[in-house]
Amino acid sequence: MKRIAIDMDEVISAFSLKCLQLFNAEYNSNYTVDHLHGKLLAELDHRFNDKVNVYLAEESFFQGLDVIEGSQDALRRLNEQYEIFIVTAAMEFPASLAPKYQWLKKHFPFLNEKHFVFCGDKSIIRADYLIDDTPLNLENFEGEGLLFSAPHNMNNTSYVRLNNWKEVEQYFKD
Amino acid sequence: MKRIAIDMDEVISAFSLKCLQLFNAEYNSNYTVDHLHGKLLAELDHRFNDKVNVYLAEESFFQGLDVIEGSQDALRRLNEQYEIFIVTAAMEFPASLAPKYQWLKKHFPFLNEKHFVFCGDKSIIRADYLIDDTPLNLENFEGEGLLFSAPHNMNNTSYVRLNNWKEVEQYFKD
Structure with a gap:
């Protein structure tokens, strides 16, 4: 898988x-x-x-943090055919560690919490794909990096861009 | 490195x-x-x-958790020649996330906190070596797994065993 x-x-x-x-x-x-x-x-x-x-x-x-549109439904489906890990840079804000965990459990209860990873430098991650809005994280990643559109990264042309969760699902269907 | x-x-x-x-x-x-x-x-x-x-x-x-003997000195030295990441399974005890971070900052202040990783399943880790006392973590790891001796694992013979931090340093000198 x-x-x-x-x-x-x-x-x-x-x-x-x-x-x-x-x-x-x-x-x-x-x-x-x-x-x-x-x-x-x-x-x-x-x-x-x-x-x-x-x-x-x-x-x-x-x-009170909103969920990005479409991410729950898409991840619920992708979770059946792929191993899904949530990988978040949290070490610069240690106070965010427990609240981030609680937020994930609340909004993505179908994901395995053993697949949550709180880190700093994402080059430590071993996975086939990384979906991230920060180009630097993709640069340090050894698998296939996919740039999730966010306003700040709209000028970046170095990676396959996925504009929303419909496009993410389409990408993994192809 | x-x-x-x-x-x-x-x-x-x-x-x-x-x-x-x-x-x-x-x-x-x-x-x-x-x-x-x-x-x-x-x-x-x-x-x-x-x-x-x-x-x-x-x-x-x-x-109040004690530091394992020799680990600070050994890691201070190894940190000069290797990229050191601390990788700990913390997701089963989310209340431990922030206290674990504080403990690491207190006892290993020379390590970069961007190299702290709080996870569940260690198969997500991309590194050349993993030093761990739990055989299951080594089994799921793709690099070279090294078993750090702890009373519970003394009957395991499946991995290179390092009995203490002197032996860890010696291993990486050879």
Whole structure:
């Protein structure tokens, strides 16, 4: 059975959207996801550099994090034909470890928690495929890297791009 | 640079010793590490099945966990010539995630936290070597598995055995 490693933030959880919402509420700004085209949060507004750490330190951050559209249904189906691992960079924000686990158990109860991996450097991952929104993670990965579209990576042309979970399912059907 | 993945419990942290101490205090028993020869905790006394979960749920469990003799000095030196990753099965005890991270930062401050990996199934690990006390983890590993001696595994003859951290260093010098 082939193995697909799946990133969490921006691929199955709407991480940036939540950061924008909290930031807008605090600074009375009007940033939308469209403003992130080709940019990371800190490139959009340098105050995100500090703010993201503050947001992540709150357990409630993860409790209210939206699921990316279509990811639950697609993973439920893919889980029957592939070994699915969730692989998330969590070591820079240790306070996020337990809340990330709880979020995964709540929204993806059909996945085996022994297939959750919290790491930093994703070059440690042995899998056939990695679906990730961060090009650097794909660069360090030895299997086939697939770029999941997020506003910040829209200018990247180095990887096979999958725009949404319908395209992910189609890719693995072909 | 070759990569060595290092297990945590029983390899760098004296996990079973702490469990035995807590159990002895609670049940007025006199178990020592020697009683674990060829046995897991739950095979020594079935009450450990439930008790280990209770112990791990306490943050203080990790705060007082001893470091395995010689592991700090050896890893400080090996870290100069190898990529060292700490790879620990933590997903069965999610309450242990943050305390495990804090313990590693306290006792191994010279290691890069991006090289900490909290997982369940270690077959996800891509490394040249894995040093682990659990034969099943070595069985699922694609690189070279090295069995670190712990009382419970003393009857296993399937892997290269390293009895202590002096032998680990010697192995990587040869």
